[in-house]
Amino acid sequence: MIKFENVTKNYDTNVGLEDVSINIDKGNFVFLVGPSGAGKSTFIRLILKELEPDKGNICINGMQVNTLPNRLIPQLRRSIGIVFQDFRLLPNKTVFENVAFAMEITHQSARNIRRQVPQVLSLVGISNKANMYPNQLAGGEQQRVAIARALVNNPTVLIADEPTGNLDPDNSWEIMRLLEQINIRGTTVLMVTHAKDIVDKMNKRVIAIENGRIVRDEYGDYGYKEEDARLHTGDYIGGGYRKYVK
Amino acid sequence: MLNSLKYTIKEAFMQVFRNAAMSIASIFSITAMLLILGIFFTITVNISLAIENVKDDFDTVSIHLLDETTYESASTMILQLEGMSEVEDVHYLDKDVALEQWTNDKFADNADIFDGLAKNPLPNSIEITVTELESAEKVAEVAKTFDGIEKINYYKESVDKLLKITESLRTGMMITMGFLVLISILVVSNTIKLTVFARHKEIEIMKYVGATNWFIRGPFLTEGIIIGIISALLSSGIVTLIYSRVVKAFSMDVSWLLDTGPVPVGFMTFNLAWIFLALGISIGACGSIVSMRRFLDT
Ligand SMILES: Nc1ncnc2c1ncn2[C@@H]1O[C@H](COP(=O)(O)OP(=O)(O)O)[C@@H](O)[C@H]1O
Ligand SMILES: [Mg+2]
Numbered sequence: 134m135i136k137f138e139n140v141t142k143n144y145d146t147n148v149g150l151e152d153v154s155i156n157i158d159k160g161n162f163v164f165l166v167g168p169s170g171a172g173k174s175t176f177i178r179l180i181l182k183e184l185e186p187d188k189g190n191i192c193i194n195g196m197q198v199n200t201l202p203n204r205l206i207p208q209l210r211r212s213i214g215i216v217f218q219d220f221r222l223l224p225n226k227t228v229f230e231n232v233a234f235a236m237e238i239t240h241q242s243a244r245n246i247r248r249q250v251p252q253v254l255s256l257v258g259i260s261n262k263a264n265m266y267p268n269q270l271a272g273g274e275q276q277r278v279a280i281a282r283a284l285v286n287n288p289t290v291l292i293a294d295e296p297t298g299n300l301d302p303d304n305s306w307e308i309m310r311l312l313e314q315i316n317i318r319g320t321t322v323l324m325v326t327h328a329k330d331i332v333d334k335m336n337k338r339v340i341a342i343e344n345g346r347i348v349r350d351e352y353g354d355y356g357y358k359e360e361d362a363r364l365h366t367g368d369y370i371g372g373g374y375r376k377y378v379k
Numbered sequence: 380m381l382n383s384l385k386y387t388i389k390e391a392f393m394q395v396f397r398n399a400a401m402s403i404a405s406i407f408s409i410t411a412m413l414l415i416l417g418i419f420f421t422i423t424v425n426i427s428l429a430i431e432n433v434k435d436d437f438d439t440v441s442i443h444l445l446d447e448t449t450y451e452s453a454s455t456m457i458l459q460l461e462g463m464s465e466v467e468d469v470h471y472l473d474k475d476v477a478l479e480q481w482t483n484d485k486f487a488d489n490a491d492i493f494d495g496l497a498k499n500p501l502p503n504s505i506e507i508t509v510t511e512l513e514s515a516e517k518v519a520e521v522a523k524t525f526d527g528i529e530k531i532n533y534y535k536e537s538v539d540k541l542l543k544i545t546e547s548l549r550t551g552m553m554i555t556m557g558f559l560v561l562i563s564i565l566v567v568s569n570t571i572k573l574t575v576f577a578r579h580k581e582i583e584i585m586k587y588v589g590a591t592n593w594f595i596r597g598p599f600l601t602e603g604i605i606i607g608i609i610s611a612l613l614s615s616g617i618v619t620l621i622y623s624r625v626v627k628a629f630s631m632d633v634s635w636l637l638d639t640g641p642v643p644v645g646f647m648t649f650n651l652a653w654i655f656l657a658l659g660i661s662i663g664a665c666g667s668i669v670s671m672r673r674f675l676d677t
Binding site: 181204206207208209210211215221223234235237238239240241242243282286 | 382383386580581583584585586587588589590591594
């Protein structure tokens with residue numbers, strides 16, 4: 134469950150989010166859309182407590198995030214799985230090790246890891262590549278590994294920041310089917326995207342942000358024209374440090 | 380907990396090897412630092428020991444009596460001195476006995492040079508052995524109040540001078556050590572900074588997946604400690620080698636200078652190894668903590 138109450142976050146002079154209230158219930162599938170610089174990444178970083186809000190309340194999976202002590206941040210993040218546009222796999226670890234890594238971090242036993250990792254690899258349909266390295270995989274396969282890593286600790290929420298941004302349409306759709314399947318199993322999915330066709334066809338709840346404000350929140354289509362959608366790409370991710378060119 | 384420990388140690392060793400060039404550079408500089416420290420240490424300990432031995436030879440106070448002081452009044456003095464807790468032994472030394480001893484000791488070959496003396500130049504004296512050198516002064520103070528005394532001799536001042544020399548040697552060692560420790564911490568922290576930087580992607584992912592800060596720090600801390608331990612072992616080995624050679628050379632050439640000889644190799648190197656290990660580990664740990672402060676503050 135993700136709940137924002139009148140949340141404001143500014144960066145010096147830039148508006149990040151302005152008086153945003155959102156309620157995403159358990160099991161929801163939500164697209165977060167909007168032009169570049171609208172505040173989508175800010176929204177995600179507030180959920181992860183990478184940023185502190187200037188005003189308002191944030192409640193994630195029953196944890197009051199804005200007052201959560203720093204030592205409980207790991208606990209918060211373990212209840213959230215996260216997937217990025219650029220996959221962020223470790224190049225010197227195999228597929229299996231990349232996923233196992235997320236479990237090692239949470240102090241799990243080798244026995245647990247040996248049991249759990251193959252299960253989640255088979256869920257994302259990449260069991261046969263368990264011993265390969267990321268650079269031996271296609272983009273779509275790498276994203277599956279990233280999703281497996283995000284899921285292996287059984288988070289209640291899966292956040293995907295433009296997960297199909299680096300993928301061709303076929304692979305994008307495969308990832309979407311996977312996310313939908315994960316959602317059906319009960320995981321809340323929050324996906325940031327500029328892919329108009331995907332949002333249109335999926336027909337899920339769509340939240341649109343512009344200039345830090347929610348301008349639309351309803352079930353249905355992407356809501357922007359194709360030309361606008363193109364302007365939305367070339368986004369900054371991860372706090373605006375890196376630019377991704379398609 | 381055990382799983383994390385295994386993970387931490389495994390990762391730390393991998394880091395040390397992956398970053399071999401820098402690890403070796405850090406090991407070299409810490410080892411060099413520990414060796415300099417070791418040289419200082421062995422010298423200081425040996426000199427201190429020598430001085431302790433010398434102190435034993437100088438824990439006497441000698442009261443020279445005037446010629447007119449009778450044996451009876453000397454006896455009352457001796458009685459009073461014997462009552463003091465600082466005094467271990469007191470005895471009266473007749474000037475004729477003293478002369479005889481003196482001539483026998485120092486001028487055994489040509490004792491006849493004193494034959495021509497009409498009068499014994501030495502005084503009668505009371506010879507006191509004090510329990511420890513530091514009490515000599517107190518005993519002398521009491522003796523000053525006696526009548527019929529010519530002068531009081533004791534060696535406190537010369538021993539004090541020696542003590543001052545060791546004291547400044549020790550201070551010098553401390554300052555040099557502090558300086559070297561600081562440099563070593565900087566070198567280690569630079570090495571670890573490189574690993575942290577090389578792994579910043581991994582660290583970022585770890586944070587997203589919910590690793591605790593200590594879990595992230597663990598391998599880096601351990602990396603520093605491993606570097607420290609390797610340096611300590613290396614320098615212990617080298618110091619043992621060098622010190623045993625020096626001790627051997629000493630016992631052949633110059634052992635007659637000291638009554639007791641240098642501190643035994645086993646004792647010295649055993650203690651030094653522990654000091655090296657403690658220092659190496661602290662330097663390694665401090666180095667990694669310093670390097671991680673800026674990188675892992677969230
Ligand atoms: N670290 C930052 N420092 C200053 N301004 C920032 C920072 N991160 C984001 N912003 C600004 O906040 C606004 C929202 O950014 P962001 O949340 O990244 O948008 P989106 O992800 O929707 O493209 C933009 O105007 C951006 O320039
Ligand atoms: Mg963004």
